[in-house]
Amino acid sequence: MLPDFEAWAIFARVAARGSFARAAEDLGLSKPTVSKAVARLERRLATPLLHRTSRRLSLTEAGKSAAEDAERIVRAGESAEAQAMAASAAPSGTVRLAAPMSFGLAHVAPILPEFLAAHPDVAVDLHLADAQIDLIGEGFDVGLRIASLADSRLRARRLCEVRRLVVGAPAYFERMGRPERPRDLAAHSCLGYAYLPGWDRWRFFDRAGAEEAVTVSGRLRANNADALTASVRAGLGLAVQPAFIVHDDIAAGRLEEVMADWAMPPIALHVVTPPGAFRPARVTVLIDFLVRRLTAAPWARPLTEAA
Incomplete structure (x- = not known):
């Protein structure tokens, strides 16, 4: 008999999502259809793939191994279909794109209408979250990540x-003075971005490569950088913010940068995609568009200037 490819594909999504209901929603199927497909695969393999309780699903040992095989089967099928379609078809279909919340709202969502107008047969499913997304496990085609990967x-x-950049409001500096070097920050109110590892320990390097670290404290911490902006503008304290968030505020004079001779360890904007040599045309045209538009942004520092 031929392999039950449909059941393998459905099981791959259940394993990735950890839920029959979420897998059914992703695939546009009913929950009973998803459950029956997995049960059918278990009968065929003569082994249970999932531990089922009233509250959660978890993979058995056999299920963990089968999930890896299922993922490879799905990727191979998608690649075969995409290659067959790409030779004769214009870009079409849906691209699932993941991006950080603040960056996505400010710099990705506003340029998507231009992309969609240029490619009327392509749709974009945009997912915004500051937590790192499992591109492979959750079925995304493209991700934007701002980090040292x-x-x-x-x-x-x-x-x-x-x-x-270390930024603050003019009113704050009038009241509290300006830090000249990292150790001065210990005497200032510093607002924290909770997704940074060691969020209260800030490390800097000067232009000669000397390192200085300081433990900071303040009255506000948030897991989204934009959530700090109002408090920084109001003079509540200083914050380390990426240039793409504060560029306009600095240009307008609402915020000011300090300690320009000191820099935090470098991070960069990356486009990331699942492994595999072939990309569907719809993914390629979106990546090309994002590269062209985002690298031309006024806050983007060219790689030739990067430390």
Whole structure:
């Protein structure tokens, strides 16, 4: 008999999402259809793939191994279909795109109408979250990440450096003075971005490469950088903010940068995609568009200038 490819594909999504209901929603199927497909695969393999309780699903040992195989089967099928379609068809279909929340709202969502107008047969499913998304497990085609990327299975293209600036409101500096070097920040109110590892320990390097670190404190911490902006503008304290968030505020004089001779460890904007040599045309045209538009942004520091 031929393999039950439909059941393998459905099981791959259940394993990735950890839920029959979420997998059914992703696939546009009913929950009973999804459950029956997994049960059918378990009967065929003569082994349980999932532990089922009233509250959650978890993979059995056999299920963990099968989930890896299922993912490879789905990727191979998608690649085969995409290659067959690409030779004769214009870009079409849906691209699932993941991006950080603040960056996505400010710099991705506003340019998507231009992309959609240029490619009327392509749709974009945009997912915004500051937490890092599992592109492979959750079925995304493209991700934008702002970080110093560790090695992974993902394909990554570094687009530009993202500078992190110490900023505050003019009123704050009139009241509290200006820090000249990192150790001075210990005497200032510093607002924290909770997704940074060691959010209250700020490390800087001067132009000669000397390092200085300081433990900071303040009255506000948030897991989204934009959530700090109102408090910084109001003079509640200082914050380390990426240039793409504060560029307009600095240009308008609402915020000012301090300690320009000191820099935090470099991070960059990357386009990341699942592994595999072939990309559907719809994914390629979106990546090309994002690269062209985002690297030309006024806050984007060219890689040739990056430290």
